[in-house]
Amino acid sequence: MIPAAFEYYRPKDMASVLAILEEHGDDARVMAGGHSLIPMMKLRMADVPHLIDLQDIGGMSDIVIDADGIRIGALVTQADIIDDAKLTAAAPILREAALQIADPQVRYMGTVGGNVANGDPGNDMPGLMQCLDAVFTVVGPDGEREIPAREFYEAAYMTAREDDEVLTSVSIPPPTGGYAYEKQKRKIGDYATAAAAVQIVKGGGSCVSASIAMTNLSDTPVYSQAASDALVGTAVDDAALDAAVAAMLADIDPSEDNRGPIAFKKHVAGVILRRAIVRAWSRA
Amino acid sequence: MKDEVTREERVENLKGMGCSRKRVEDARFTQGKGNYVDDIKLDGMLFGDFVRSPYAHARIKSIDTTAALDVPGVLAVLTAADLEPLGLHWMPTLAGDKQMVLADGKVLFQGQEVAFVVAEDRYAAADGIELVEVDYEELPVIVDPFEALQSDVVLREDLDPKAPGAHGPRKHHNHIFTWEAGDKEPTQEVIDNAEVVAEESMYYHRTHPCPLETCGCVASMDKVNGKLTLWGTFQAPHAIRTVVSLISGIEEHNIRVISPDIGGGFGNKVGAYPGYVCSVVASIVTGKPVKWIEDRMDNLMTTAFARDYHMTGKISATKDGKITGLQCHVTADHGGFDACADPTKFPAGFMNICTGSYDIPTAYLEVDGVYTNKAPGGVSYRCSFRVTEAVYFIERMIEVLAIKLDMDAAELRRINFIKKEQFPYTAALGWEYDSGDYHTAWDKALKTVDYDGLRAEQSQRVEDFKAGRTRKLMGIGLSFFTEIVGAGPVKNCDILGLGMFDSCEIRIHPTGSAIARLGTISQGQGHATTFAQILASEIGLPADSITIEEGDTDTAPYGLGTYGSRSTPVAGAATAMAGRKIRAKAQMIAAYLLEVHDNDVEFDVDRFVVKGAPEKFKTMKEIAFAAYNQAIPGIEPGLEAVSYYDPPNMTYPFGAYVCVMDIDVDTGVPEIRRFYALDDCGTRINPMIIEGQVHGGLTEALAVALGQEIAYDDMGNCKTGTLMDFFLPTAWEVPNYETDYTVTPSPHHPIGAKGVGESPHVGGVPCFSNAVQDAFRAFGNTHTNMPHDHWRIWKTANDLGLHG
Numbered sequence A: 001m002i003p004a005a006f007e008y009y010r011p012k013d014m015a016s017v018l019a020i021l022e023e024h025g026d027d028a029r030v031m032a033g034g035h036s037l038i039p040m041m042k043l044r045m046a047d048v049p050h051l052i053d054l055q056d057i058g059g060m061s062d063i064v065i066d067a068d069g070i071r072i073g074a075l076v077t078q079a080d081i082i083d084d085a086k087l088t089a090a091a092p093i094l095r096e097a098a099l100q101i102a103d104p105q106v107r108y109m110g111t112v113g114g115n116v117a118n119g120d121p122g123n124d125m126p127g128l129m130q131c132l133d134a135v136f137t138v139v140g141p142d143g144e145r146e147i148p149a150r151e152f153y154e155a156a157y158m159t160a161r162e163d164d165e166v167l168t169s170v171s172i173p174p175p176t177g178g179y180a181y182e183k184q185k186r187k188i189g190d191y192a193t194a195a196a197a198v199q200i201v202k203g204g205g206s207c208v209s210a211s212i213a214m215t216n217l218s219d220t221p222v223y224s225q226a227a228s229d230a231l232v233g234t235a236v237d238d239a240a241l242d243a244a245v246a247a248m249l250a251d252i253d254p255s256e257d258n259r260g261p262i263a264f265k266k267h268v269a270g271v272i273l274r275r276a277i278v279r280a281w282s283r284a
Numbered sequence B: 001m002k003d004e005v006t007r008e009e010r011v012e013n014l015k016g017m018g019c020s021r022k023r024v025e026d027a028r029f030t031q032g033k034g035n036y037v038d039d040i041k042l043d044g045m046l047f048g049d050f051v052r053s054p055y056a057h058a059r060i061k062s063i064d065t066t067a068a069l070d071v072p073g074v075l076a077v078l079t080a081a082d083l084e085p086l087g088l089h090w091m092p093t094l095a096g097d098k099q100m101v102l103a104d105g106k107v108l109f110q111g112q113e114v115a116f117v118v119a120e121d122r123y124a125a126a127d128g129i130e131l132v133e134v135d136y137e138e139l140p141v142i143v144d145p146f147e148a149l150q151s152d153v154v155l156r157e158d159l160d161p162k163a164p165g166a167h168g169p170r171k172h173h174n175h176i177f178t179w180e181a182g183d184k185e186p187t188q189e190v191i192d193n194a195e196v197v198a199e200e201s202m203y204y205h206r207t208h209p210c211p212l213e214t215c216g217c218v219a220s221m222d223k224v225n226g227k228l229t230l231w232g233t234f235q236a237p238h239a240i241r242t243v244v245s246l247i248s249g250i251e252e253h254n255i256r257v258i259s260p261d262i263g264g265g266f267g268n269k270v271g272a273y274p275g276y277v278c279s280v281v282a283s284i285v286t287g288k289p290v291k292w293i294e295d296r297m298d299n300l301m302t303t304a305f306a307r308d309y310h311m312t313g314k315i316s317a318t319k320d321g322k323i324t325g326l327q328c329h330v331t332a333d334h335g336g337f338d339a340c341a342d343p344t345k346f347p348a349g350f351m352n353i354c355t356g357s358y359d360i361p362t363a364y365l366e367v368d369g370v371y372t373n374k375a376p377g378g379v380s381y382r383c384s385f386r387v388t389e390a391v392y393f394i395e396r397m398i399e400v401l402a403i404k405l406d407m408d409a410a411e412l413r414r415i416n417f418i419k420k421e422q423f424p425y426t427a428a429l430g431w432e433y434d435s436g437d438y439h440t441a442w443d444k445a446l447k448t449v450d451y452d453g454l455r456a457e458q459s460q461r462v463e464d465f466k467a468g469r470t471r472k473l474m475g476i477g478l479s480f481f482t483e484i485v486g487a488g489p490v491k492n493c494d495i496l497g498l499g500m501f502d503s504c505e506i507r508i509h510p511t512g513s514a515i516a517r518l519g520t521i522s523q524g525q526g527h528a529t530t531f532a533q534i535l536a537s538e539i540g541l542p543a544d545s546i547t548i549e550e551g552d553t554d555t556a557p558y559g560l561g562t563y564g565s566r567s568t569p570v571a572g573a574a575t576a577m578a579g580r581k582i583r584a585k586a587q588m589i590a591a592y593l594l595e596v597h598d599n600d601v602e603f604d605v606d607r608f609v610v611k612g613a614p615e616k617f618k619t620m621k622e623i624a625f626a627a628y629n630q631a632i633p634g635i636e637p638g639l640e641a642v643s644y645y646d647p648p649n650m651t652y653p654f655g656a657y658v659c660v661m662d663i664d665v666d667t668g669v670p671e672i673r674r675f676y677a678l679d680d681c682g683t684r685i686n687p688m689i690i691e692g693q694v695h696g697g698l699t700e701a702l703a704v705a706l707g708q709e710i711a712y713d714d715m716g717n718c719k720t721g722t723l724m725d726f727f728l729p730t731a732w733e734v735p736n737y738e739t740d741y742t743v744t745p746s747p748h749h750p751i752g753a754k755g756v757g758e759s760p761h762v763g764g765v766p767c768f769s770n771a772v773q774d775a776f777r778a779f780g781n782t783h784t785n786m787p788h789d790h791w792r793i794w795k796t797a798n799d800l801g802l803h804g
């Protein structure tokens, strides 16, 4: 469990980061908290001859909340999210989800940017950000651009971010209504067997809008428009729950691993989503 | 001299047996000041690491080390060809088999050691490993022992298929041994003619002890003096010294083995591993110290696994539940080499304790050991030799019989327990249980948890479930276990011909403090705390004035080490006996000082007093000084003693456990609501340490029962080589344990103690498992295999049609 030799950089500004990325292309990679990347390097599954530590780049660790929404810097840690009372008031699902990621030690290091940029289907924040309809801001040699979370994930470890781009922040429109992040895992620090992120807006006893995304049930996070649609206009009764679950199941494509076979995962995905919807609805 | 201190205070000052003395080890451990093997740094020290096989079964066509040797810092790459001239390319195992140190022509399991790269630092070694080119030709892989016994594929081409193995004839080229206990025909007869017979097959899955500190060593050959020093994570340092001497030819006095602080062992650190041999050879070759430390994957995938027993049983009884006979067959998967760590005459350990706590008149056990393409091992993971397997088997068979009889499983146990007045009790499979009072313990346990109330609640829950009012089922797990620990009597227990006695040597210093050295080695059990307490009570000096030292073969007396809960039963006994020798001499000195006859003084807490004249006494402190400053006629100066203790019998701790669990039928998630553990380990030396041991053992039991496994795919790839997939519970997954006790001292142990470190694991595994199984009993479940992880519990529910 010893990584291959690598060159370590700790630049002070984004221009330097981009310059190193440009110079070394595929051979260079940025590191935020390092809690996904370093294990991969130690297992020699990731070969990173030029490692660029982002920790000294200013301006990427802020959480800004205003009328337009929430902007979370890429270097904000999962622990920061848990500790930020204003953020919790504005988007309580973030804290509920962050508390179900890894363990306290990992959460002090792991960042929002790293979690969403990583592209591992096991990461919880990509699904969460899809549920919240977040937008990721990336900067590259040609300047800044924005990529919606729902269009960011292409396959496992493949995202719409180019190799020479750095993710700088995540923007979330102010969420409304009830919320729930429900996750089944084998133990503390485990990735999800199945997880569901749900936001529901209630109006006059029925569902006005809903947003549903699932984690670790395909090679990317799964935003299920169909499942969300199945709830809209209903009183979120049993029939609506059944319809939402059925729609979600049509969108996911889990694979077998040590957590269990496909049939089990699908069943659990349904149960977890149902519970998430019920909890979100009760808070709506 | 007037005594200001009351007798009670004098007892208290000793911090002797029975007091919850704080662990003296913890000051350094909690401050990060422990001294583990990887903390050892020597001048010029090199690092060695292995090239390991990616295949489970393959022929090695060639090994090219050129590119690796070009890596800056890489000094040497050892292969079997280099070790062969020294006769060290193979080594003997503790089970009478032999094992490749480095792959000799083929590999038999994934992760097997193929070459040893020696470099100036770990980084260079890791880079060198990448560049060793090994040309493999893949061979058919066998991961199923039943298939192995049918297959034409010969796993061990080095063995003559016709020749008997270390434990008698072999039935097939992939067969290792057959081991029997009990009476075959009479048992068959009883079962054939029984009123009721219950039958079950169960697989006790392969798992791993997974100590927090992995295995490792530092070998340092001093070429000038011809002395080899070997620091290592050894649970049996003296045995390692003897083995190293036997296989290397270095005379034993020129070898010093040191076990420094050890971060948990649980059986994983009993055996000898290729890393030790290669480090020694590399140090001899280079003349420099060489360190080898496993990483987590190496540890999980290659050094000693535990369990992997396929067990089939039949249990017979009368209609009203009196057990009449028990039959057990085991197919034991030992992996590529038979490297079990058991006493020589017990290739299946003490599996023949599988009649459990019950008075079963007739029984028969047969175990077949088999080779497969898996890692070698088969150690006793927090248990005495194969005792977890035995207790799991009988505690499941009891449940299965209860179902067959439509009887309450607690009641079935009660009517079959060996009765108090039957001890010492000779079981059908041969062991003589020294003592026990099972009914008292059982009644106390059931009463404390309100067993009847729990059953009533459970019936209500089943009704609610059937009526659709809940999706959670409730399981009540019961287990009553008898351990067999303290191996063991030299007449029937040895390892590599070394009798399993143990030892203690005591030196009292002139000012009334002492050092005691033992042949055992703590891996976290707190020996430095408890053995000082035994001595304090025996010799009347405060525990705080007694240093306990273990693990250095140059200073400690010979002993067989720490595993199988043997330290207190054997070395603890040696400690008491050596203490008594000190006391006997102290008595003579006291009598001389008090100018009375030897028999006119008697021991009282911390002193000898003249009988009938309590104001005339000499404290042990005074006696200690006198031993060094007075010429006493007929008595040698000094105050020292040594004792080698050969126990007359094993000790038999027992306990009664109850687990209450709620199971989410839809997700397969179990929630432990309550866990009650009553342990009877005989005399209790330090209640706080006992409680700690019980918590630890139960936590490892929870792990094994609920998810911890070493699993392979059909290609022999280990699927659980990291802590992501290998379940190591944290505080989060662990319930609040309730501990309790009864005290039934061992009649043959000098202080009546029986050993406790492993009992909770032995009793805990079936208790957690029975809770899961019991939750589904009302729906027709008789048995499902561990580990009960979420998906397997879900599958049980699904198979029973509970998902609608």
Ligand SMILES: Cc1cc2nc3c(=O)[nH]c(=O)nc-3n(C[C@H](O)[C@H](O)[C@H](O)COP(=O)(O)OP(=O)(O)OC[C@H]3O[C@@H](n4cnc5c(N)ncnc54)[C@H](O)[C@@H]3O)c2cc1C
Pocket (backbone or CB within 6 Å): A029, A030, A031, A032, A033, A034, A035, A036, A037, A038, A039, A054, A074, A100, A101, A102, A103, A106, A109, A110, A111, A112, A113, A114, A115, A117, A118, A122, A123, A124, A125, A165, A166, A167, A168, A189, A190, A191, A192
């Ligand atoms: C024991 C353990 C348990 C865990 N459990 C969970 C869990 O339950 N749920 C979960 O979601 N995660 C889990 N994680 C992962 C953890 O949350 C990681 O910290 C997170 O996935 C990555 O964040 P990081 O800041 O550490 O990123 P890094 O490891 O530094 O980087 C990860 C990847 O993202 C890229 N990257 C990082 N930052 C940027 C950026 N700003 N722009 C572009 N690319 C970037 C890196 O190049 C790298 O490829 C666990 C980790 C561990 C060690």
